[in-house]
Amino acid sequence: MQRRRTLLSALVLFAAACLVACGGEHDDAAPATATAAPDATPTASPEVAQATAAEERATPTRTPRPTPTPRPAFEVPSGVDSGPISDSEAANLLNAFIHSPVDGPAQDALWRIAAAGDQRFVAVLIDMLFARLTRLISVGPDRFEYGYALDYLTGETIGYDYFSWLRWYGATDLVPPPGYLSWKGRLLANIDERFQDFLDDQHPSAIRVEEIVWGGVRPDGIPPLDLPRAIAPAEADWLGSHEAVFGIFINGEARAYPLRIMDWHEMTNDVVGGVPFSLAYCTLCGAGIAYDGRAPNGEMYTFGTSGFLYRSNKLMYDRLTATLWNQFTGRPVLGELVGTTDTEGNPLQLSLLPVVLTTWGDWLAQHPETDVIDINTGYYRPYEPGAAYGEYFAESSTMFPVWIESNELGLKNFVYGLRIGGDRKAYRLTAIAKERVVNDAVGDQPVVLVAARGEVQTEGRNERIGPVVYDSGGEVRAFERDRFFAPGDDPDALLDAEGGEWRVTEEALIGPGGERLERINGHLAYWFGWYAFFPDTAVYGAN
Structure with a gap:
C-alpha cells in the first residue's frame, strides 16, 4: 500500500508538471513528497502461436475485493432526473466532466448519473477520480465525492482508492457509454496531446479499453x-x-x-x-x-x-x-x-x-x-x-x-x-x-x-x-x-x-x-x- 501511495504521489507531481508546461490549471495544495520525472517509468512460426482475442480479454477467477469500511453517504438532491440516460445525453454528460469552466455542470452530471443508476459511467468516474487525484482536473467534484459516488453507483464501499477501483472494475463485465475512448483521450491530452491520437473511438480495438491506464510518462518519455x-x-x-x-x-x-x-x-x-x-x-x-x-x-x-x-x-x-x-x-x-x-x-x-x-x-x-x-x-x-x-x-x-x-x-x-x-x-x-x-x-x-x-x-x-x-x-x-x-x-x-x-x-x-x-x-x-x-x-x- 505504501508503494501505491508513493506511486500515486509521483503521478500527481508529474501530471501537475505537465499542466504547468501546457499552461493548464492545477490545485495550489502541496502534493506528496515523492518525485517523478518525465523519463522515469512508474511502460507465424510454430513457437509464436496466434494469440486469440480471448487471451487479451481473458476473465478467469475474480480477485478479492477490498475490505469494506464505513463511508459517509452520497446523496442525490431531490428533483434530479432519475430516468434512463440516452446515448446523446451521455455524450453531453461526458463533456461536462472535462469542458466545464465552473464546478456546476460536472456536479450536475455526477448527480444525474447517480440518480439514473447508470453503471456505464463507472469507468468514467474511475477516470475522473484519477484526474482529481493527479490534478488533471481542478474543478468540480473532488476525489472524495467521485469515490463515494462510485460506492453509491456500484454498491461497493471502496471510496476514493483508485487502484482498488481498477482491480474491481477489471473483474466486472461493465461496458462504458458510447464515445468513452475519445473522451478519455481528451482527458489525458491535458498531459500530452498525442494521447488523444492513440485513444480514439474510430480505432478498432482488441482489448478492453477501460483497462488502459497512464503509466506516468509521455509518449517516448522513456526514449527507445x-x-x-x-x-x-x-x-x-x-x-x-x-x-x-x-x-x-x-x-x-x-x-x-x-x-x-x-x-x-x-x-x-x-x-x-x-x-x-x-x-x-x-x-x-x-x-x-x-x-x-x-x-x-x-x-x-x-x-x-x-x-x-x-x-x-x-x-x-x-x-x-x-x-x-x-x-x-x-x-x-x-x-x-x-x-x-x-x-x-x-x-x-x-x-x-x-x-x-x-x-x-x-x-x-x-x-x-x-x-x-x-x-x-x-x-x-x-x-x-x-x-x-x-x-x-x-x-x-x-x-x-x-x-x-x-x-x-x-x-x-x-x-x-x-x-x-x-x-x-x-x-x-x-x-x-x-x-x-x-x-x-x-x-x-x-x-x-x-x-x-x-x-x-x-x-x-x-x-x-x-x-x-x-x-x-x-x-x-x-x-x-x-x-x-x-x-x-x-x-x-x-x-x-x-x-x-x-x-x-x-x-x-x-x-x-x-x-x-x-x-x-x-x-x-x-x-x-x-x-x-x-x-x-x-x-x-x-x-
Missing part, C-alpha cells in the same frame, strides 16, 4: 534506442563480468544489451545479422522479448513507448501507423492494424526471435566475437545497476494493480514461457535452474529446456533506498526434443541415452553425427505478467 552504437568488448571496461545482459544472436552475429542500459530505455530498434528487430523490455513485468521487425507488406516495424499500460504491461506503438501493440503478446490491440492479417491470412502477430538473459562474462565466453551496445547512448542517465528500478525489482509487490492473478507462484517469481500452437506453459526459473536440463512437452511438442548456468543476481544501488540485491532472471534455452537428455560435462553439453554428446548453440542442439534439434523461442517474465495474458497456462515447478 534506435540503431545504438555497438563497441568491441575491450572498449566496454565499464561492464562487469557478473552483470546481466540480453544476448541476441542472429545469422552468426552476436550482440549484448546490458540491463543497466535497457532498464532506462526499455526498447531498442536494431539490426543484427541483417535482420531488423525490436528488443521490447517491459521492466514492470520482467519480460525482455525480441520481435522480428519485418512487416508482411515488406516494410519495417520500429516501435516506441506510448506511455500507456494494460494490466501492468507496456503498450508500445509502431511508427508506421501509430497502432498500439501489446508488448507481451506481440499483437496489435488498438488502432489501424487491429484485425489485419499476415501474408498467410493469420491474425497479425510479431514473430519471436531468440533472446537470452545471462551475464556479460558468460555471454562473452560463449561468443568471443560479440559486440555490446555503448554506454554513451546520447542520453544522460545514471547507467548503474539498480539505478532505474532497483527498488521495484527487489520487492515482491507490483507497481500497478493487476486484477487477474494466481497464487500458484509468487507474483514476481521468474518463469520461462513457451507458446507452441495453442498451448502455453510457464516454467518456474528456480526449478529448471536447479534441474539444469528439463525433458518435457508443451501440448504435443516434446521440448528440452537447458538452464545449466543457473540464475542471475544483480547487486546495485538505487538513489532512493541505497544498495539493492535482486534476481534478474537466468540463462534458458528451449529446443525440440526427440529423445531423453541429461546434463553433460559443461553447461553447453547434453548427453543422450547412448552417451552421445549434443552441443547447445543459439540456433539448435547439434548431435554427435551432425543431427539438429531446432531452438524454440521463448522468454522470461514475472509470473503475474505471464498469467495476466495466458491464464490457461500450464505450470512446471509450482511445487
Whole structure:
C-alpha cells in the first residue's frame, strides 16, 4: 500500500508538471513528497502461436475485493432526473466532466448519473477520480465525492482508492457509454496531446479499453534506442563480468544489451545479422522479448513507448501507423492494424526471435566475437545497476494493480514461457535452474529446456533506498526434443541415452553425427505478467 501511495504521489507531481508546461490549471495544495520525472517509468512460426482475442480479454477467477469500511453517504438532491440516460445525453454528460469552466455542470452530471443508476459511467468516474487525484482536473467534484459516488453507483464501499477501483472494475463485465475512448483521450491530452491520437473511438480495438491506464510518462518519455552504437568488448571496461545482459544472436552475429542500459530505455530498434528487430523490455513485468521487425507488406516495424499500460504491461506503438501493440503478446490491440492479417491470412502477430538473459562474462565466453551496445547512448542517465528500478525489482509487490492473478507462484517469481500452437506453459526459473536440463512437452511438442548456468543476481544501488540485491532472471534455452537428455560435462553439453554428446548453440542442439534439434523461442517474465495474458497456462515447478 505504501508503494501505491508513493506511486500515486509521483503521478500527481508529474501530471501537475505537465499542466504547468501546457499552461493548464492545477490545485495550489502541496502534493506528496515523492518525485517523478518525465523519463522515469512508474511502460507465424510454430513457437509464436496466434494469440486469440480471448487471451487479451481473458476473465478467469475474480480477485478479492477490498475490505469494506464505513463511508459517509452520497446523496442525490431531490428533483434530479432519475430516468434512463440516452446515448446523446451521455455524450453531453461526458463533456461536462472535462469542458466545464465552473464546478456546476460536472456536479450536475455526477448527480444525474447517480440518480439514473447508470453503471456505464463507472469507468468514467474511475477516470475522473484519477484526474482529481493527479490534478488533471481542478474543478468540480473532488476525489472524495467521485469515490463515494462510485460506492453509491456500484454498491461497493471502496471510496476514493483508485487502484482498488481498477482491480474491481477489471473483474466486472461493465461496458462504458458510447464515445468513452475519445473522451478519455481528451482527458489525458491535458498531459500530452498525442494521447488523444492513440485513444480514439474510430480505432478498432482488441482489448478492453477501460483497462488502459497512464503509466506516468509521455509518449517516448522513456526514449527507445534506435540503431545504438555497438563497441568491441575491450572498449566496454565499464561492464562487469557478473552483470546481466540480453544476448541476441542472429545469422552468426552476436550482440549484448546490458540491463543497466535497457532498464532506462526499455526498447531498442536494431539490426543484427541483417535482420531488423525490436528488443521490447517491459521492466514492470520482467519480460525482455525480441520481435522480428519485418512487416508482411515488406516494410519495417520500429516501435516506441506510448506511455500507456494494460494490466501492468507496456503498450508500445509502431511508427508506421501509430497502432498500439501489446508488448507481451506481440499483437496489435488498438488502432489501424487491429484485425489485419499476415501474408498467410493469420491474425497479425510479431514473430519471436531468440533472446537470452545471462551475464556479460558468460555471454562473452560463449561468443568471443560479440559486440555490446555503448554506454554513451546520447542520453544522460545514471547507467548503474539498480539505478532505474532497483527498488521495484527487489520487492515482491507490483507497481500497478493487476486484477487477474494466481497464487500458484509468487507474483514476481521468474518463469520461462513457451507458446507452441495453442498451448502455453510457464516454467518456474528456480526449478529448471536447479534441474539444469528439463525433458518435457508443451501440448504435443516434446521440448528440452537447458538452464545449466543457473540464475542471475544483480547487486546495485538505487538513489532512493541505497544498495539493492535482486534476481534478474537466468540463462534458458528451449529446443525440440526427440529423445531423453541429461546434463553433460559443461553447461553447453547434453548427453543422450547412448552417451552421445549434443552441443547447445543459439540456433539448435547439434548431435554427435551432425543431427539438429531446432531452438524454440521463448522468454522470461514475472509470473503475474505471464498469467495476466495466458491464464490457461500450464505450470512446471509450482511445487
